Amino acid sequence: MNLNFITSQISSICSSVWNCIISLDPKVISTIVSIIALAITALTLYANTKNNKKNNFDNLFFHLISLLNKIIISSENNSEKVEITLNDIKKQNKAQLETLKSQKIKEYYEQHKLAVNSRFVELENMYLKIESKKLEKIKKSNNTTDTAVPIRKSEFLSPIDDLDEINTSDRSQVYYSYYQNNTTDEALNYPFDVSDNGIETLLRMTSFKSNPSLAIYNIFNSDGGISQFKANINVLKSEYPQNETIDKINIELSELFLHKNMNIPSEISEDMKKDIVNDILLDNKHGSYFRTVHRILKIILDFSKSEAVLNKYCGILRTQLSERHLIILFYNAQYTDRGKKFKNLVAKMNLWGDNSELDVGANSDAIHFATNNLIWKDKDLKILKEEYVRK
Structure with missing residues (x-):
């Protein structure tokens, strides 16, 4: 739209309004002027009040910020x-x-204690058979040298019925003796530990005797425990290649103690x-x-x-x-x-x-x-x- 046209229209409207006002009675004009003046005063007062309110707020706000x-x-x-x-x-x-977790782990272990006990006992007894065979092999070797070979004492080669029968303390002072010059003297103790039984080593490593539930939990929920358990399974499979039970025990225990299956609280x-x-x-x-x-x-x-x-x-x-x-x-x-x-x-x-x-x-x-x-x-x-x- 042409700017000159708009300007002329506004000018025309303003002129008409002005002509209308000056044609009014002077009293009416006075009233209109008073109303306009009152409106301007009210607007000014409102603006001042609003401005004062903001200034007062800012003063209080920044005073409190300084205090803070x-x-x-x-x-x-x-x-x-x-x-x-x-x-x-x-x-x-x-x-x-940790208290909540311990309670849950203990409850879960107690629920599955019989299964855990029977499976670990089965694995342990397989190891004991391996050690018995090793002893027989040593005896048949006609060892007549002065070399002292550590052997497990006969009382600790018998099959076990319960995990509590395993001694996981310093085994060299309890389990092992010498075999030397085709002679066994079980009164003697071999001075160093012999970690030839992986199940016993694993239970000792995880402090089974002091806290059975936490020990079993750690075996299947820590990198070290899982690695050691798998190594034991591989040893037994190499000694008993036809025994399908070993794999079944591995799968059963591993799945049973998966963290997600135990519903251990994370919070x-x-x-x-x-x-x-x-x-x-x-x-x-x-x-x-x-x-x-x-x-x-x-x-x-x-x-x-x-x-x-x-x-x-x-x-x-x-x-x-x-x-x-x-x-x-x-x-x-x-x-x-x-x-x-x-x-x-x-x-x-x-x-x-x-x-x-x-x-x-x-x-x-x-x-x-x-x-x-x-x-x-x-x-x-x-x-x-x-x-x-x-x-």
């Missing part, structure tokens, strides 16, 4: 002290988890988490830190619920805090009784980031903190996304 900075460098709330608190939570969590319960965090945070002097952050977030929310405003001031607050200070705020909100009100407030604030900032992939991390610093990483990230991101 003093608190988070104090001896009670600095990064080192917060890290100690987080480490205390981690230690308690680890201890509780403590939510109630346990709350108990740990409650006890430790109530024991530590971080109350002034939590209260100050709570107050800052509350005045931000009271000042404005605009997303842009919330993001701006939460961002300023977040830049004042170390990762540890940020993370401990989450544990206070999520797992403590005194943090319930704080959780209700902070759940609207995106303090730890929005969904995109909390999105963690194979080659990425959360924007505002390292997720490896979380105690229950996967669960905590899920909670942050579901309960602490503004919808």
